[in-house]
Amino acid sequence: MSVTADVVVIGGGIMGTSAAFQLARQGLRVILAEKKFLGAGSTGKSSAVIRQHYSNEGTIRMALYSLRIFQNFADAVGGDPGFVQTGVAMLSGAPDLAGFEANVALQQRVGVNARMISLAELRELDPSIATTGTVAAAYEPEGGYADPVLTMQSYADAAKRLGAEIWQETRVERVLMEVDHVVGVETTRGKIAAPNVVNCANAWAAEIARTIGIELPIWAERHQIGMFQHPANVERPRLTAGDFVNQFYYRPDGQWLTLVGSLDAGPRVENPDEYKESADDEFVVDYGERLMRRYPVMERAFVKRGYAGLYGVTPDWHPIIDEVPEGSGSFVTAGFSGHGFKLGPAVGIMIADMVTRARTPTAQLERSLFEFARFAKEGKVARSYAYGVVA
Numbered sequence: 001m002s003v004t005a006d007v008v009v010i011g012g013g014i015m016g017t018s019a020a021f022q023l024a025r026q027g028l029r030v031i032l033a034e035k036k037f038l039g040a041g042s043t044g045k046s047s048a049v050i051r052q053h054y055s056n057e058g059t060i061r062m063a064l065y066s067l068r069i070f071q072n073f074a075d076a077v078g079g080d081p082g083f084v085q086t087g088v089a090m091l092s093g094a095p096d097l098a099g100f101e102a103n104v105a106l107q108q109r110v111g112v113n114a115r116m117i118s119l120a121e122l123r124e125l126d127p128s129i130a131t132t133g134t135v136a137a138a139y140e141p142e143g144g145y146a147d148p149v150l151t152m153q154s155y156a157d158a159a160k161r162l163g164a165e166i167w168q169e170t171r172v173e174r175v176l177m178e179v180d181h182v183v184g185v186e187t188t189r190g191k192i193a194a195p196n197v198v199n200c201a202n203a204w205a206a207e208i209a210r211t212i213g214i215e216l217p218i219w220a221e222r223h224q225i226g227m228f229q230h231p232a233n234v235e236r237p238r239l240t241a242g243d244f245v246n247q248f249y250y251r252p253d254g255q256w257l258t259l260v261g262s263l264d265a266g267p268r269v270e271n272p273d274e275y276k277e278s279a280d281d282e283f284v285v286d287y288g289e290r291l292m293r294r295y296p297v298m299e300r301a302f303v304k305r306g307y308a309g310l311y312g313v314t315p316d317w318h319p320i321i322d323e324v325p326e327g328s329g330s331f332v333t334a335g336f337s338g339h340g341f342k343l344g345p346a347v348g349i350m351i352a353d354m355v356t357r358a359r360t361p362t363a364q365l366e367r368s369l370f371e372f373a374r375f376a377k378e379g380k381v382a383r384s385y386a387y388g389v390v391a
């Protein structure tokens with residue numbers, strides 16, 4: 001006899017665990033199947049920057065909703081997300097200023113605590129920062145970063161407390177359909193019968209969708225991170241920032257480290273199960289120099305380590321959150337294109353809403369923004385910047 005559930009969630013990252021929690025809260029019997037271990041994908045490697053600087057209202061609302069959860073995590077979910085409120089600054093040169101100002105105005109309309117600040121105020125917030133080439137910054141005092149593994153594990157624990165089952169080392173080999181509706185999944189541990197399947201497999205989502213004849217425009221890209229340790233006697237970088245002048249992002253990591261990453265697109269990876277997980281020497285040297293330009297005191301920092309992870313990327317750098325095909329019980333929540341971690345709390349609610357067909361007004365707006373059909377219609381989600389990851 002096969003195992004049964006109301007919903008099978010595929011993928012144990014932030015999206016899958018947040019979804020499992022919210023679905024279990026609705027009283028559904030949930031099984032989450034993860035082919036390796038929780039956090040084996042992007043989530044375990046995430047820089048987990050939490051900002052609300054986006055170019056469209058729907059994503060800003062999701063980021064703001066999620067920020068409130070990170071701030072009240074013990075009550076809302078249980079456990080600790082490791083949230084550190086450093087403040088987030090988006091550093092603008094002259095060419096990007098108008099876009100920054102427009103986004104801050106949009107954020108303020110949505111209710112985000114954000115404002116443009118002068119270079120003098122920037123230096124007050126972060127005394128060792130150099131402002132060469134910079135004209136202003138968009139500032140969010142409530143932003144920062146979280147611990148992605150702690151957050152994801154807390155969601156998984158909360159889901160389990162509500163009765164969800166988490167099956168690790170369980171690969172979903174294909175989604176099973178009868179006529180035009182999902183009836184379950186075939187896994188390496190046997191069949192699970194279920195009328196709903198949520199594909200949260202990120203860089204692997206297209207491979208799973210293909211088993212029911214759906215071609216998702218999601219591919220894997222490799223993205224690198226460098227970690228630099230500053231000398232004990234210098235004023236270290238304090239802010240989390242997207243630096244459009246030197247074209248990188250950075251944030252503190254604990255007491256001694258600064259983490260740096262790229263804003264650009266990365267190389268495509270044909271097989272997401274096989275890619276180089278260590279950082280390239282050239283990357284570490286290049287991004288170390290960018291960090292030094294922004295913080296000359298970091299000249300005496302040393303490279304602590306580097307690594308690489310995968311983004312699951314779509315053509316407009318926004319996810320697909322939709323039932324595909326409509327009415328089939330097959331749901332896709334994937335392609336967060338390197339900026340999804342911070343949206344995880346909101347996405348869990350949106351998935352529960354889709355599966356239970358609750359259709360709350362808030363979730364509806366975002367859902368229409370992220371529908372699968374937009375790619376066929378050339379209706380991509382708009383953004384103000386060349387850097388897709390800032391979206």
Ligand SMILES: Cc1cc2nc3c(=O)[nH]c(=O)nc-3n(C[C@H](O)[C@H](O)[C@H](O)COP(=O)(O)OP(=O)(O)OC[C@H]3O[C@@H](n4cnc5c(N)ncnc54)[C@H](O)[C@@H]3O)c2cc1C
Pocket residue numbers: 010011012013014015016033034035036037038039040041042043044045046047048049050170171172173200201202203204208223224225261308309310311333334335336337338339340341342343
């Ligand atoms: C280096 C890096 C830095 C980032 N920085 C930020 C940031 O600062 N802020 C931010 O908001 N976001 C950031 N992101 C993006 C963010 O981490 C991702 O958008 C988010 O973690 C995606 O979560 P997920 O649950 O969709 O996917 P994942 O965490 O990738 O989880 C998908 C899971 O599916 C599993 N899986 C795949 N195939 C199968 C199968 N057939 N059966 C069962 N399981 C399967 C995988 O093993 C994997 O564990 C970053 C990502 C990277 C890589």
